[in-house]
Amino acid sequence: MAMAMTTLISKTAISICPSTTTSMAIAFNSASAFCPQFRPKPTSPLFSKPLFSLSSRQSSSRIINAFAKDEFSGRVGFLGLGIMGSPMAQNLIKAGCDVTVWNRTKSKCDPLISLGATYKPSPEEVAASCDVTFAMLADPDSAMDVACGKNGAANGMGPGKGYVDISTVDDGTSKLISERIKATGASFLEAPVSGSKKPAEDGQLIFLTAGDQSLYEKVTPLLDIMGKSKFYLGDIGNGATMKLVVNMIMGSMMASFSEGLLLSEKVGLDPSVLVEVITQGAISAPMYKLKGPSMIQSQYPTAFPLKHQQKDLRLALGLAESVSQPIPIAAATNELYKIAKSRGLSEQDFSAVIEALKSNTTV
Numbered sequence: 464m465a466m467a468m469t470t471l472i473s474k475t476a477i478s479i480c481p482s483t484t485t486s487m488a489i490a491f492n493s494a495s496a497f498c499p500q501f502r503p504k505p506t507s508p509l510f511s512k513p514l515f516s517l518s519s520r521q522s523s524s525r526i527i528n529a530f531a532k533d534e535f536s537g538r539v540g541f542l543g544l545g546i547m548g549s550p551m552a553q554n555l556i557k558a559g560c561d562v563t564v565w566n567r568t569k570s571k572c573d574p575l576i577s578l579g580a581t582y583k584p585s586p587e588e589v590a591a592s593c594d595v596t597f598a599m600l601a602d603p604d605s606a607m608d609v610a611c612g613k614n615g616a617a618n619g620m621g622p623g624k625g626y627v628d629i630s631t632v633d634d635g636t637s638k639l640i641s642e643r644i645k646a647t648g649a650s651f652l653e654a655p656v657s658g659s660k661k662p663a664e665d666g667q668l669i670f671l672t673a674g675d676q677s678l679y680e681k682v683t684p685l686l687d688i689m690g691k692s693k694f695y696l697g698d699i700g701n702g703a704t705m706k707l708v709v710n711m712i713m714g715s716m717m718a719s720f721s722e723g724l725l726l727s728e729k730v731g732l733d734p735s736v737l738v739e740v741i742t743q744g745a746i747s748a749p750m751y752k753l754k755g756p757s758m759i760q761s762q763y764p765t766a767f768p769l770k771h772q773q774k775d776l777r778l779a780l781g782l783a784e785s786v787s788q789p790i791p792i793a794a795a796t797n798e799l800y801k802i803a804k805s806r807g808l809s810e811q812d813f814s815a816v817i818e819a820l821k822s823n824t825t826v
C-alpha cells in the first residue's frame with residue numbers, strides 16, 4: 464500500500480513540466496476559456512513546496528491537458544454554502560465561472576445569486592445542469608445525504624460528469640459516495656481541504672485529493688482558483704484519511720496550547736508573552752499567533768466550528784481503531800472537545816476548547 468502510494472506520488476511529480484513563460488501563457492489562455500476572467504495568482508519567488516505536491520504555477524501543464532480534452536463545458540455546481548463553501552463558490556464566480564448553487568438553508572444562496580450564480584432547488588438539479596459539482600458539507604451524514612439521498616446529486620449525475628466532495632469525512636463514507644456516483648457513469652474525486660475561513664476567502668486552501676485522476680486533471684483550474692496547492696494521493700480514501708490525520712494533530716495542538724495559556728496565567732506569567740515566545744521558537748505555528756490573543760480575551764470568533772474539530776477527532780479515533788494504532792493523546796483531546804460541546808460551545812471556534820479546562824465557563 465505504502466509502495467503503491469509512493470509510486471503514484473512520484474508519477475505525479477514526474478508529470479510536472481517546468482513552467483516556461485510560453486507554456487504558462489498557453490495554460491492561462493486555456494484556463495480563460497473555462498472561466499473567462501481567470502487570472503493566475505501571483506507566486507512568490509520564495510514559495511517552497513514539497514516534491515509531491517503541485518502548486519498552482521507548477522500545474523500549468525495540467526491546465527493545458529484539462530482544456531485540450533475539452534470534456535467540460537465549464538458549468539460548475541456548488542452544494543453547501545457554509546463558512547467554507549460560500550467563499551470558495553464566491554471565488555469561482557469572481558474568476559468568471561458559470562456557477563450553480565444549492566444550500567439546505569436557501570437564504571445562504573442569496574449573496575452568491577447577487578454575484579451572478581444560478582440557483583437550483585435540489586442537489587439533483589444542480590448535478591443535472593452542471594458538468595462538475597463540488598460538495599462542501601458538514602459531516603459524513605450530510606455528505607451522504609446530499610450525494611445519495613432523495614433528490615441527491617447522484618440522481619443528476621451521468622457519464623461525462625464529475626462529483627468532487629470537499630467535505631471532511633472518513634474514508635468509508637467517501638468510498639460509499641464514490642461507488643454511488645460512479646455507478647451512474649460519472650467520475651468521483653474526494654478533495655478535503657486544509658485551511659480555514661480566511662484561506663478559503665483568499666483562495667489559499669490546500670487540497671488533499673484522491674480518486675479519478677482524469678477528474679483531478681479536469682478540475683485542476685478550479686482547484687487553482689480556490690487553493691494554493693494540491694496533493695493527488697491515489698486511491699479513494701487517501702485524501703480523507705490524510706485530512707483526518709492532519710486535523711487530529713491540529714486538535715491536540717490546540718488543546719495543549721490551551722493548557723499552556725491557562726497554566727502560564729495561573730503561575731503569574733503573562734500569556735501574551737507566552738504566545739510571543741512560542742511564535743519565535745521551534746514550536747511556532749501560525750495558529751498560535753492567530754488564535755492566542757483572542758483566546759486570552761475569552762473570545763472565539765468562529766472560523767472552524769468546534770463541533771467539526773470534535774467530529775474530526777472522532778473520525779480519526781475510528782481510523783486508528785481500524786488499524787490498531789494507539790493514539791492516546793488524540794483520545795484524551797477528543798474528551799476535552801466533548802466537554803466543550805456539552806458546555807454549549809459547538810458553534811464557536813475550536814479554540815474555545817480552552818473553556819473546557821476552566822472550572823467555570825463564562826462564555
Ligand SMILES: NC(=O)C1=CN([C@@H]2O[C@H](COP(=O)(O)OP(=O)(O)OC[C@H]3O[C@@H](n4cnc5c(N)ncnc54)[C@H](OP(=O)(O)O)[C@@H]3O)[C@@H](O)[C@H]2O)C=CC1
Pocket residue numbers: 542543544545546547548566567568569571599600601602604605608609629630631632656657658659660766767768771772
Ligand atoms: N471551517 C473550517 O475552517 C474548515 C472546515 N472544513 C470542513 O469543511 C466542511 C464544512 O465546514 P464549514 O463550512 O466550516 O461548516 P458549516 O457548519 O459552516 O457549513 C456546513 C454546511 O453543511 C450543510 N449541512 C449540514 N447538515 C446538512 C444536512 N443534513 N443536509 C444538507 N446540508 C447540510 C450546511 O447547510 P445549512 O447552511 O443549511 O446549515 C452548510 O452548508 C466540514 O466537513 C468541515 O469539517 C475543512 C477545512 C476548514
Ligand SMILES: O=CC(=O)O
Pocket residue numbers: 656657658659710767
Ligand atoms: O479543518 C480545519 C482546517 O483549519 O484545516
